[in-house]
Amino acid sequence: MAEPIRVVVTGAAGQIAYSLLYSIAKGDVFGKDQPIILILLDIPPMLPVLDGVVMELQDCALPLLREVIPTDKVEVGFKDIDAAILVGSMPRKEGMERKDLLKANVAIFKTQGAALDKYAKKTVKVLVVGNPANTNCLIASKSAPSIPKENFSCLTRLDHNRASSQVAMRCGVSSDKVKNVIIWGNHSSTQYPDVHHAKVNLNGSEKAAYDAVK
Numbered sequence: 167m168a169e170p171i172r173v174v175v176t177g178a179a180g181q182i183a184y185s186l187l188y189s190i191a192k193g194d195v196f197g198k199d200q201p202i203i204l205i206l207l208d209i210p211p212m213l214p215v216l217d218g219v220v221m222e223l224q225d226c227a228l229p230l231l232r233e234v235i236p237t238d239k240v241e242v243g244f245k246d247i248d249a250a251i252l253v254g255s256m257p258r259k260e261g262m263e264r265k266d267l268l269k270a271n272v273a274i275f276k277t278q279g280a281a282l283d284k285y286a287k288k289t290v291k292v293l294v295v296g297n298p299a300n301t302n303c304l305i306a307s308k309s310a311p312s313i314p315k316e317n318f319s320c321l322t323r324l325d326h327n328r329a330s331s332q333v334a335m336r337c338g339v340s341s342d343k344v345k346n347v348i349i350w351g352n353h354s355s356t357q358y359p360d361v362h363h364a365k366v367n368l369n370g371s372e373k374a375a376y377d378a379v380k
Contacts, residue, residue, distance in 0.1 A: 177254025178206035255296025279309025
């Protein structure tokens with residue numbers, strides 16, 4: 167068996183993390199033969215909830231899960247980690263644009279980027295989930311100058327899927343028949359879905375999306 171890898175999930179007491187942790191711990195993410203030490207990072211008021219999450223993971227008796235470490239300290243959370251899944255961020259409240267979140271989230275992702283820079287392995291892979299994901303990812307990357315920028319990525323697949331799905335619906339095909347859709351800009355009202363390079367497979371032949379949509 168391989169050596170265990172250290173994986174941190176931030177915002178680990180929240181609903182999104184809750185839906186991720188079981189898949190990570192049972193091998194869906196890093197492989198069925200890859201043991202894992204799972205670090206759950208959240209803010210101090212959430213520590214009692216984290217204790218419950220730890221017990222639930224223990225109840226699953228997952229063979230790949232070597233250890234679960236709940237913490238509210240970045241120096242513990244990011245110590246020697248191989249992968250970071252940054253879920254925790256300020257949620258959008260009613261009437262807020264995503265850009266209104268930036269001020270609060272800048273502080274969070276600056277702190278986490280600096281902690282990655284100081285404590286994590288230089289080979290760490292970082293996935294940013296908290297919205298607006300691409301801006302938060304940029305902030306984290308800029309705050310961790312010693313980690314290669316290509317080690318940072320963020321989840322804007324939702325927006326890409328939406329654009330592809332809209333083209334597919336308009337053409338009366340399944341979404342796997344649409345390719346080369348591009349998303350520009352932030353996960354906000356300023357975003358621009360670009361179908362200028364998109365292709366649609368209609369009855370076995372590829373057409374430009376504009377021609378396919380008519």
